[in-house]
Amino acid sequence: SRAENRYDPEAEARTQRAALLADAVAGLTAERKTLPCKWLYDAEGARLFEDIIRLPEYYPTRTETAILRGCAAEVAALAGPGAAVVEFGSGSAEKVGLLFDAMERPAAYVPVDIAPEWLEEGAARVAAAHPGLTVLPVVADFTRPFPLPRLPRGTPLLGFFPGSTIGNFTPDTAREFLRMAGRILGPGSRMLIGADRVKDQAVLEAAYDDAAGVTAAFNMNLLARLNRELGADFDLSAFRHEARWNAEKERIEMHLVSLRPQLVRMAGRRLRFAGGETIHTENSHKYRPEGFTALCAAAGWQAERHWGDADGLFSVWLLKQ
Numbered sequence: 001s002r003a004e005n006r007y008d009p010e011a012e013a014r015t016q017r018a019a020l021l022a023d024a025v026a027g028l029t030a031e032r033k034t035l036p037c038k039w040l041y042d043a044e045g046a047r048l049f050e051d052i053i054r055l056p057e058y059y060p061t062r063t064e065t066a067i068l069r070g071c072a073a074e075v076a077a078l079a080g081p082g083a084a085v086v087e088f089g090s091g092s093a094e095k096v097g098l099l100f101d102a103m104e105r106p107a108a109y110v111p112v113d114i115a116p117e118w119l120e121e122g123a124a125r126v127a128a129a130h131p132g133l134t135v136l137p138v139v140a141d142f143t144r145p146f147p148l149p150r151l152p153r154g155t156p157l158l159g160f161f162p163g164s165t166i167g168n169f170t171p172d173t174a175r176e177f178l179r180m181a182g183r184i185l186g187p188g189s190r191m192l193i194g195a196d197r198v199k200d201q202a203v204l205e206a207a208y209d210d211a212a213g214v215t216a217a218f219n220m221n222l223l224a225r226l227n228r229e230l231g232a233d234f235d236l237s238a239f240r241h242e243a244r245w246n247a248e249k250e251r252i253e254m255h256l257v258s259l260r261p262q263l264v265r266m267a268g269r270r271l272r273f274a275g276g277e278t279i280h281t282e283n284s285h286k287y288r289p290e291g292f293t294a295l296c297a298a299a300g301w302q303a304e305r306h307w308g309d310a311d312g313l314f315s316v317w318l319l320k321q
C-alpha cells in the first residue's frame with residue numbers, strides 16, 4: 001500500500017545505524033582495519049565536505065566546474081535536443097545547471113540520490129533555476145540497479161556523474177558501476193563523467209591534507225560519529241589524519257593513525273590498536289587518460305570526447321554506448 005511505501009525517517013535511521021554497526025564491526029576487527037568512505041557523510045561530514053570544496057588546496061571542484069562551463073555547449077549539441085539528464089548521486093546538484101543552461105529543450109532532469117532531504121533540495125534548486133523543466137527525483141542507492149521514471153519514447157539519455165566520485169570506487173567497482181549505468185541508460189545513451197588525474201604527489205597530498213585542517217576534521221569525524229551513534233569511546237586526541245599517495249595503485253588513501261597502543265570499546269567489543277596502526281577510510285583513485293579510456297571500454301562505453309584544464313589537473317569525459 002502507499003502507507004507502507006512512505007519514507008519513514010525513524011525506520012531509515014534504525015536501518016542506517018544497523019548498517020553502520022555491521023560495517024564498523026567488520027572493518028575494525030579485520031586484520032587491516034578499514035571503514036567504508038560512505039560513512040564520512042553524516043550531517044557534520046557533509047558540512048565539512050562543503051568547506052573542503054572551497055579550500056585553496058582542493059583543486060578538483062573548481063577545476064571541473066570551469067571545464068564544464070567550457071564544454072557544456074558541445075556536450076549539449078552531442079546529446080541532442082530534447083535529451084534528459086540522469087544524475088547519479090545528485091546530492092546538492094550544484095553543477096548540472098551548467099548543462100541545462102546549454103541544452104536545447106531538455107526533456108527532464110532525473111536526480112538520483114539515497115538521501116531524500118538532499119535530493120529534494122537539489123531538485124527544487126534546479127527546478128527553480130530552469131522553469132518549465134520536468135524534474136523527476138528518484139530516491140535510490142545509485143550504485144545498485146534502479147528503474148528510471150517513464151520518459152517519452154526515444155528521449156536521448158545523458159548520464160551525469162561529476163566530482164570524481166568514480167575515484168572513490170576501486171577500478172573493479174568503477175567498471176561494475178559503469179556497466180550497470182549502461183544497462184540503466186540503454187543503447188545509444190551517453191554519460192558525462194568527471195575524473196581526477198594523476199599528478200605531482202605534493203599537489204595531491206596537499207589537496208587531501210590542507211593547511212587549515214578541514215580534511216583532517218572530515219576524516220576524524222568518522223571516529224566522532226562512531227562515538228555519537230554507536231556509543232564507542234574513541235579518544236580523538238589519540239588518532240591523527242593522514243593522506244598518503246599510493247604510487248602503485250595511483251590513489252590517495254586517507255587513514256586514521258593510532259598514536260599509541262590503545263584499547264577502544266565499541267558496541268560491547270574491545271578493539272585493540274597498535275601504535276602506528278591505521279584505519280583506512282577512503283581511496284581516491286586518479287586516472288591517466290589511457291587508463292580511464294580502458295576502464296570505460298571494459299564496461300562497454302566508448303570515450304567520445306574529453307576536455308581538460310590547461311594544467312592537466314582534471315578531465316571531463318563524454319562516453320557513448
Ligand code: AVI
Binds near residue numbers: 165166
Ligand atoms: C567525494 N570525493 C570525490 C572526494 C575526493 O576527492 O575523493 C572526497 C574527499 N575526501 C577528502 N577530500 C575530498
